[in-house]
Amino acid sequence: MKWLSLLPLAGLAHAGLRFGCSTVSLQRLDPLVEPGQIPSAHVHQIVGGNAFNASMEGDIGEKGTCTTCAYTEDFSNYWTATMYFRHENGSYKRVPQYPNAQLGTEGQDAPDINAGMTIYYTQKDFYDNGEDYITAFQPGFRMTVGSPTIDTLEQAQAQPGLRYTCLQTILTRGYETPDFPKEPCPAGIMAIYHFPACWDGKNLDSPDHQSHMYSTTKGAFQEAGPCPASHPVRVPQLAYETMWNTAVFKDMWPKDGSQPFVWSYNDDKGYGTHADYVFGWQGDSLQRAMNSSCFFHACGSPGVQGILKTQTVEEMNKCSVQNTVEEDTEGWLMELPGQKMAMRFTA
Ligand SMILES: *[C@@H]1O[C@H](CO)[C@@H](O)[C@H](O)[C@H]1NC(C)=O
Numbered sequence: 001m002k003w004l005s006l007l008p009l010a011g012l013a014h015a016g017l018r019f020g021c022s023t024v025s026l027q028r029l030d031p032l033v034e035p036g037q038i039p040s041a042h043v044h045q046i047v048g049g050n051a052f053n054a055s056m057e058g059d060i061g062e063k064g065t066c067t068t069c070a071y072t073e074d075f076s077n078y079w080t081a082t083m084y085f086r087h088e089n090g091s092y093k094r095v096p097q098y099p100n101a102q103l104g105t106e107g108q109d110a111p112d113i114n115a116g117m118t119i120y121y122t123q124k125d126f127y128d129n130g131e132d133y134i135t136a137f138q139p140g141f142r143m144t145v146g147s148p149t150i151d152t153l154e155q156a157q158a159q160p161g162l163r164y165t166c167l168q169t170i171l172t173r174g175y176e177t178p179d180f181p182k183e184p185c186p187a188g189i190m191a192i193y194h195f196p197a198c199w200d201g202k203n204l205d206s207p208d209h210q211s212h213m214y215s216t217t218k219g220a221f222q223e224a225g226p227c228p229a230s231h232p233v234r235v236p237q238l239a240y241e242t243m244w245n246t247a248v249f250k251d252m253w254p255k256d257g258s259q260p261f262v263w264s265y266n267d268d269k270g271y272g273t274h275a276d277y278v279f280g281w282q283g284d285s286l287q288r289a290m291n292s293s294c295f296f297h298a299c300g301s302p303g304v305q306g307i308l309k310t311q312t313v314e315e316m317n318k319c320s321v322q323n324t325v326e327e328d329t330e331g332w333l334m335e336l337p338g339q340k341m342a343m344r345f346t347a
């Protein structure tokens with residue numbers, strides 16, 4: 001009589017969220033992989049709630065007082081490494097980020113989202129909500145995807161959720177590569193992270209921050225495969241997109257033709273791309289959204305309420321976290337912060 005249990009789901013359509021968050025912090029902290037360590041090994045760019053700190057734990061949805069995300073009940077933290085440009089003379093400069101298209105407030109004088117990321121909680125694919133029941137993450141839930149220790153093309157190819165797009169325009173999609181684009185990209189580089197969406201149903205975290213989850217993602221917002229018996233609970237398909245304005249360095253491309261971009265953990269191939277997530281939606285807000293049938297803008301967009309409460313871009317941009325690590329991450333640097341290494345070039 002298995003079909004009986006499927007009946008209540010017939011005809012349901014659940015939500016898909018796509019929204020912008022501005023930068024809340026940019027510093028060397030990693031409360032997930034290196035809790036309590038000040039500073040952490042490499043620089044991160046972080047978006048989301050202001051409860052972010054080196055040793056945060058528990059239900060951060062109840063601890064934050066503001067968030068840089070469009071949805072005011074989302075105090076989660078989302079972070080990745082930062083990208084640097086390496087000049088031929090051996091100096092580094094951080095690559096600025098810019099916000100994705102169609103996320104901000106409409107209108108000529110409306111301010112832009114300050115850098116940050118595009119966040120997705122989808123169910124099926126880029127175009128459709130799907131009809132599966134999606135279980136929201138629980139307070140205290142955290143996970144990572146990818147690893148800075150990955151250093152071969154084969155390993156990078158084996159993770160279809162972690163890719164780069166060389167942007168011809170802000171709207172270029174497809175053409176994904178597992179490594180940094182080798183040519184200059186006219187509108188910058190988009191880094192893409194699709195997290196695993198199958199949960200073991202028990203553990204909020206695991207020692208490697210990954211084994212409580214299982215990935216059946218095929219990447220590129222294609223519909224994922226079914227969850228295995230070991231990780232039977234379907235959670236939202238979380239994805240990040242970060243837009244790096246590498247084009248500002250187009251006049252400084254190395255004469256030998258080599259690609260000059262490097263992640264803050266000193267990876268110039270891009271194989272070790274990785275991202276971190278700490279859940280922090282207040283109360284049952286994420287489950288409420290997942291149970292609804294809204295899709296992208298219809299769930300609410302900056303200043304326009306939908307099923308979720310929203311704030312304006314001005315309000316998003318006002319929220320920030322004070323740096324606890326005092327060091328220069330901007331300007332021309334002699335080395336990547338925290339990455340002591342032999343100089344590759346002699347000036
Ligand atoms: C960091 O956040 C935790 C709660 O997640 C809090 O208990 C702790 O006091 C905070 N630490 C600092 C240094 O603010």
Ligand SMILES: *[C@@H]1O[C@H](CO)[C@@H](O)[C@H](O)[C@H]1NC(C)=O
Nearest residue numbers: 087088089090091332334347
């Ligand atoms: C490298 O070049 C940049 C851009 O011209 C310059 O600002 C920086 O000071 C140079 N670094 C060194 C070590 O010469």
Ligand SMILES: *[C@@H]1O[C@H](CO)[C@@H](O)[C@H](O)[C@H]1NC(C)=O
Nearest residue numbers: 133284285286287288289291
């Ligand atoms: C979501 O839907 C499930 C199944 O219908 C229901 O049990 C749950 O109470 C709903 N949660 C919210 C927050 O709407």
